Amino acid sequence: MNFGNTPRQIENERKRILIYTFVIFGSTFLSTFAVTSFLAERYQLGFILSFFFVIALIAAKATKKARHVQPIAISLSSLLLLLSIYLLLGGGAEGTGAYWTYSVSIFMVLMVGPHIGSIFMALYMVANFMLLFGNFEFIYPYTDVESKRIVISSFSLGGLILMSEWVRVHSYGAISKASEDHRQLANTDPLTGLQNRLGTKSLIEAKETCNAAIVALLDIDHFKTVNDAHGHDAGDIVLKKLANLLKKHTKGGDITARWGGEEFLLVLYDTNLCSAERLVQKINHEFAQYRFTFNHQEQTASFSAGLATMEDSKQFESAVSIADKCLYKAKNNGRNKVVSTL
Ligand SMILES: Nc1nc2c(ncn2[C@@H]2O[C@H](COP(=O)(O)OP(=O)(O)OP(=O)(O)O)[C@@H](O)[C@H]2O)c(=O)[nH]1
Known part of the structure; x- marks a missing residue:
């Protein structure tokens, strides 16, 4: 029954x-x-x-x-x-x-x-x-x-x-x-309010299989140094700032997730690789421009990102893995970069 x-x-x-x-x-x-x-x-x-x-x-x-x-x-x-x-x-x-x-x-x-x-x-x-x-x-x-x-x-x-x-x-x-x-609790990251891995996977599974999208993986550069220099609470503020920027720049149907630690994931629907890359560049620029103040000291932060195309929901895992390879290239090429499969 x-x-x-x-x-x-x-x-x-x-x-x-x-x-x-x-x-x-x-x-x-x-x-x-x-x-x-x-x-x-x-x-x-x-x-x-x-x-x-x-x-x-x-x-x-x-x-x-x-x-x-x-x-x-x-x-x-x-x-x-x-x-x-x-x-x-x-x-x-x-x-x-x-x-x-x-x-x-x-x-x-x-x-x-x-x-x-x-x-x-x-x-x-x-x-x-x-x-x-x-x-x-x-x-x-x-x-x-x-x-x-x-x-x-x-x-x-x-x-x-x-x-x-x-x-x-x-x-x-x-x-x-x-x-x-x-x-909701099981699917949400408590610090940023974004989806966590479990929430992201259930959202992906709930989507129509024919939904093509762009997957972007973002990782904050040298995040350990922010924690080491200003403490864990300061690191949390940086994480929340990036989370808010991601929410601000994505649409209702997109998925915005904290993938783990200082890593974030976007699944952008109704777009193409070129436009998605431009959007991530824009977020990257806005994030890098932001001035944090910790212990009366100014601090900036940046992230590196990798983007890949997902033809349908079934390709999610492989698209994340390709985006991860692009992210690795971005990190190796000096960080604060956006690399796609284009
Ligand atoms: N404040 C804070 N720090 C976190 C959280 N989750 C993970 N981290 C920290 O994120 C840091 C990640 O460090 P690494 O993996 O070495 O990466 P990184 O310093 O950003 O260096 P690259 O990624 O190579 O640029 C570690 O110091 C973790 O303790 C969190 O929820 N809050």
């Missing part, structure tokens, strides 16, 4: 299963009681139950095809509300119909969830109260004691099911949020 990954998909699959459950149990009961009603010459009840049996089968077929099952769930719940009212009114077989409305009303709420379910349950309760205490001529002649028992038990059952649905939805929301927060 696959419930999907997002809260929406999980909720959709939950409803799909509930509809199938209704179809399996409902159609068994409906068909059995339809036959017994016909045999007992309760033709109206027999026809109504047969109608709901057919509806259950149609719902099963529609649910199989539908991507989003909420409209089917709402339609079924509306029909179940009508079935409850009919059973209350007619009394089913010798007044037992009212008791069947308990399970029908539970299904009605479970299928649509607590928000819309509250409306259906409220309508059911109002109908229940009005029909049983309204002294109407057309309703099955329940005794006073029966009416009170049915109203009280259906109200307490309705309240309980709504409360448990609200608790389920809210606790489930909290679990989803906690799991999303953990996923």
Whole structure:
């Protein structure tokens, strides 16, 4: 059984299963009681139950095809509300119909969830109260004691099911949020707020395979000397400055990551090697121009970069490896350089 990954998909699959459950149990009961009603010459009840049996089968077929099952769930719940009212009114077989409305009303709420379910349950309760205490001529002649028992038990059952649905939805929301927060934490570099390796790989995997891009690997030059001269906190400031520059110069769809230590990675979409090289040169220039002040001393920093083309997501690892070779050349050629496969 696959419930999907997002809260929406999980909720959709939950409803799909509930509809199938209704179809399996409902159609068994409906068909059995339809036959017994016909045999007992309760033709109206027999026809109504047969109608709901057919509806259950149609719902099963529609649910199989539908991507989003909420409209089917709402339609079924509306029909179940009508079935409850009919059973209350007619009394089913010798007044037992009212008791069947308990399970029908539970299904009605479970299928649509607590928000819309509250409306259906409220309508059911109002109908229940009005029909049983309204002294109407057309309703099955329940005794006073029966009416009170049915109203009280259906109200307490309705309240309980709504409360448990609200608790389920809210606790489930909290679990989803906690799991999303953990996923974010696992995919993000805490110092710079950029993607880390894990986050980058999952973003790459999520992309269409045909997405071509340019991969750029950037490494701060002589970063150890910044740490040694001014301390680790000063080094962190340099890392954050470069991270902010990378964020500033990249677009929403691009990937900006801290690849490790003083190494950064860009995956630039909708561009070519030439334009990407110009962009990295521009970032390089801006970074080199920046004056840091550590312990009343001015300090500059630079980076070297290597760029390679990635034809599709599957080539990511090999593109990083080629970009790394270009980066190595940039370092060997005196640093503060951008080298591509051009
Ligand atoms: N401040 C700080 N330093 C870090 C962090 N991660 C790695 N480093 C430091 O980055 C330095 C990397 O040094 P090297 O690999 O020798 O590279 P480099 O000094 O930049 O020299 P080249 O790359 O050859 O130009 C090491 O001193 C690490 O301790 C970090 O999160 N914060």
